[in-house]
Amino acid sequence: MEIIQEWIANTSNFLWTYVLAILLIAGGIFLTIRLGFFQFRFFGHVLAQTIGQVFKKGKHTGTITPFQAFTSALASTAGATNIVGVPVAIALGGPGALFWMWAVALIGMATKYSEIVLGVKYREKSKDGTWVGGPQYYIRKALGWDKVAAAFAFFLMIEIIPSLMVQSNSITTQVEGAFGWPTEITGIIMCVLVGLVIFGGIKRIANVTDKIVPFMVVTYVLGALVVIFANVGELPSVFALIFSSAFTPISAAGGFAGAGIAQAIRWGVARGLYSNEAGIGTGPITHAAAQTDHPSRQALWGIFSVFVDTIVICTVSGLAVLVTGSWTKVDAADASNMISIAFGSVMGETFGGMFVAVFLLFFVITTVGVLIFFGEKQTEYLFGLKASKFMRVVYIIAIYVGAIGGLQFVWQFLDLLLAFVVLCNIIPLVFLHKEIRAITQDYIERIYKERSGKPIIKLFSDQDQKQNISS
Incomplete structure (x- = not known):
């Protein structure tokens, strides 16, 4: 068993340190350049069309509103990774890991935008009347790579199991430490709450996330800012440490064992990807259900979510x-x-721990609800609608097993399975860059120009415009 675990760990480290780091960073840079640095040049427009349109009702084809698609997608990413995952990355990769998270996010905006553009274009209506989409659809329809599309769906369907276990365990241990609740009790509560949400389908999930997620995000950020500004004098040295340790090894300090550049990149890239999921291909699964009149318009929410x-x-x-x-x-x-220690240093040890535990509970419940939706859609794609209902039960059982700390060997597969998911998505995404660019230019010419009254901004030559951009 130890030999197998060591092999899994070594393989995962190799893939995330070298293969995936290169593919994700190079792929994100490539798409950023081919889109004319769209996420930077049009960021003001992104804000105006996303946060500026929050209360606007959708009038176009789709199952849920654009904002509900955004909050549902954000619910899957704004979870334990943001709260406890970042400290883990810093512990294993040093403060420089935070720099590499930023780098992955900036170029990942183009990656996630591209995924959603294709996800909306190639979506279709399922047997239950809802709109479905994602990498498995655009890989099959746009490239004809049926086996790669099936592999993506299969690996993501299986990857959801250890992901749910890790998510549920992270909250039960925090709640046990803060309130003394047994992990078994917290696990049951989570299963019941998640079940009530997911058995209502994407519409109920969206109705829950569009109310809970914004409140959670704003309140947690405000709480963190209180901690930061209580120690504002440390900020200059902290930023200097982040940038210096991103490119040079950092020595041990206190409980920190020290880290090299490779560790900073490995953990920064991995946790950055876990955080915003740019390149994984989960984002377009929820955004494909949105009411929208153009793939690029909905994809703006992808940039904002990152x-x-x-x-x-x-x-x-x-x-x-x-x-x-x-x-x-x-x-x-x-x-x-x-x-918890950081919040406790300002809010008091007891209240700080309770604050983090409560927000982890809500973050994780919304996260696992959307993760199960992702898994169901992969099962539906591979085996049909009835099989997806069965898989829903399997996922709920996984929540409880993870909550009590069971089958921890399965957790070891999380990084490895996720690596296969990324490989199945990022390569086809790069192959479809011309189509993504054509759809983007069409949006700029027909929608951005009309709204802003500004001259047309060319991202690429007219030759590329011959690409079919119908959605």
């Missing part, structure tokens, strides 16, 4: 543990407690 998830939430989490020095006070094995 900004909120990594640039905002992960940053305040990382800065909180760095300015308070909690990252040097515990060993890497207990890194998930760093954020």
